[in-house]
C-alpha cells in the first residue's frame with residue numbers, strides 16, 4: 001500500500017496536471033471533475049442530507065441551461081430528492097467558495113453547508 005501511495009505521489013509530481021475545469025461548456029463533467037467534486041464534498045450538499053456524493057447527481061449551482069459552467073466552482077453533489085427540491089421546490093443554492101454552499105428555503109431561511117472532513121486534523 002505504501003508503494004502504491006508513493007507511486008501515485010511520484011506520478012502526480014511528474015505528470016502535468018490535467019485541467020479539470022478545462023471544458024466549462026460541456027453539459028456533464030468528465031470523470032476526473034466528477035470524482036474531484038465527490039471527494040471534496042463527500043455527500044449531497046443539502047442541509048442535513050447524508051446521501052453519499054457517489055450516489056448523487058452533479059448539480060450545476062448556476063444552471064447549465066442558463067449559462068452555468070461545468071466547473072468545480074459551479075458543481076456540487078445533489079441527491080435526486082434535493083436536486084429536484086432546488087429546481088422545483090423554490091429553494092436556491094449558491095456556492096460562495098468552492099465546496100461551501102448556502103441553501104435558501106422558499107421562506108428565506110439560509111443554511112450553510114460543506115463537506116465533512118475525512119478525518120480530524122492532527123493534534124499538533
Ligand SMILES: [Zn+2]
Pocket residue numbers: 044045046049050051078079080081082083
Ligand atoms: Zn440530498
